[in-house]
Amino acid sequence: MATSIHFTVNSSETKRPVFFTSPIKQIPTKRFIISCRSTKSPPESPPDLSEPNNNNKNKKNKNPSLSEQLKPLTSTTLSNPATDQPQFLSKPKSIWVNPAKPKRSVLSLQRQKRSLYSYNPQVRDLRLFAQKLNDCDSSQGAFLAALEGIPQPPTRENALLILNSLKPWQKTHMFFNWVKAQNLFPMETIFYNVTMKSMRFGRQFQLIEELAEEMISNGIELDNITYSTIITCAKRSKLFDKAVEWFERMYKTGLMPDEVTYSAILDVYAKLGKVEEVLSLYERGRASGWTPDPIAFSVLGKMFGEAGDYDGIRYVLQEMATIGVKPNLVVYNTLLEAMGKAGKPGLARSLFEEMVASGLTPNEKTLTALVKIYGKARWARDALELWERMRSSQWPMDFILYNTLLNMCADLGLEDEAKRLFEDMKQSEHCRPDSYSYTAMLNIFGSGGNADEAMQLFEEMSKLGVHLNVMGCTCLIQCLGRAKRFGDMVRVFNVAVERGVKPDDRLCGCLLSVVSLCEKTEDEDMVFLCLQQANPKLVALVKVLQDEKVGFEAIKDEFRDVIGSTAVESRRPFCNCLIDICRNKNNHERAHELLYLGTLYGLYPGLHNKTANEWCLDVRSLSIGAAHTALEEWMGTLYKIVQREEALPKLFSAQTGAGTHKFSQGLAHSFGSHVKKLAAPFRQSEEKAGCFVATREDLVSWVQSQAQSVAA
């Protein structure tokens, strides 16, 4: 298989956006083979697709289904790379359509024409009448009564006009049935299509399917508009098998999909995650002479984004550049989102700049995607610059964008900016803060240790009737616990439970961490009372850990029991807190046992990392007490290894991380103090914050001096 196919995009078009002129370093081999296949005739006979207007009486039996068509295609595109390879290595640009050698089509290049409407002088009256129908009660009785008021029996055109203006779907349906019963004119395809579109708003797939069957039994033609409506309704109702089934039925009747139906079905396969099928269909369409439009590329872009497939995203950009299709705003939005999902913030940024340079104005969705990407990447400077630009350029804002900005501020610890945004929201007309905006603010105040403002927010929520969710509750409790405002904490917990918050494992982990912060027994008892309501087994475990008479095996069983029924993301926090609680009570032996159990049950993967040159202790996901315990364990182990004169690496290091939040910065500091207390040979690295280092020599001489002092 080819592993390094290089080719350069034609750079003679100097106006082409920067992003497109960069050389594509490597096209994914498998995908490329699919691309290259499409110009060549497959060895098998081509799929037998009759033309839609072919008068072949047996055509129903001769039209292969989609899956039948895809089968020979995928088997030939994917299984014969050896013969294909040299051709596309030498001629990468000739892979597309060869007009001299037309292929049998899989889609019609002519989009179905819509019928033209003639001017209707009664438009105003009919609109008013339709409005009356829309305003009346939805019951059948009321609707039929309102229908009595129709000025005269409707003509075909008048009936269509009304049908087009009715909502919700129930009324469209009743009107359709009424017109049909009047028997004034034959019900043509367009009546069904308009009715189906309205049904689709109501996700009434079953009714749509019944209408389609009715058309078939009454001999009314189903056209591309009918099929695309059925397919997209199935898709939106997540009935993907139904969507595929109707697409296949269309082929079997000999009707060719046009580009609208075709991209609808591409999206169906994309939503199913069937990437190879989508690409096969795409290539077959291309080979039929189809020039995909931005909508088709948006479908491909979204699919690759969902798969986190960066090569795929590049492929979409490359295709658009090759074909000469300029991305529109939706395509840019989709690709930006996709870049985020593929973990490419830098490329998302360049793509955004390219979009703006091309003269497009970003909308709310563009900016939401970008803010999310910068927040996730912790690119505070870019995020703030973007926000400034949003304000000065007066780019559109909506409620989702505001909340995304607030979450970004929470991720980056930008308290002042969040306050400003929150005030903006309060003063806006359409973007009032909701429960999630408040949660983001509680998160920001909570992680910043700002208990007063967090409590103010809590009171404000109670006053305004904004729902407090479990995450907001967790943030508040964490914050009040750290501020040692145990009374407030208990009050918040009780109010939250009264208002329907169901404590989850994260909230329990948070309460447990508050236990570890208590100095007085009465405070501890208050917190235990809350925890008892949420997770009695956890309280029992804490009590057992404090009972010196209980042996290790019993502890192990209880621990396994509790951790086993805890959500995975909360297991390590639970263990960290339990270790902290034991250390606070000077029960170091239990702390070491717990660290051992945590390691045994896989809660601390990657705690120890060994290479030939360096051994590293990574305590970044440990609490202070757990990190101290881990350091003591490690020093004990290293001591023995040195004494036994086993092989050692040149370098030893311990990672605590520098921390981005106020409260996560304590670990490096406290770890440093503990290093000093143990007189361990580590020193803070000058190049890297949150990293402690020691050489082999440092370690050996430390062991020797320890041994001497023990001997003395």
Added chain:
DNA sequence: GTAGGGTTAG
């Protein structure tokens, strides 16, 4: 007013 396809949070 005008039958069909694509993009946004937790």
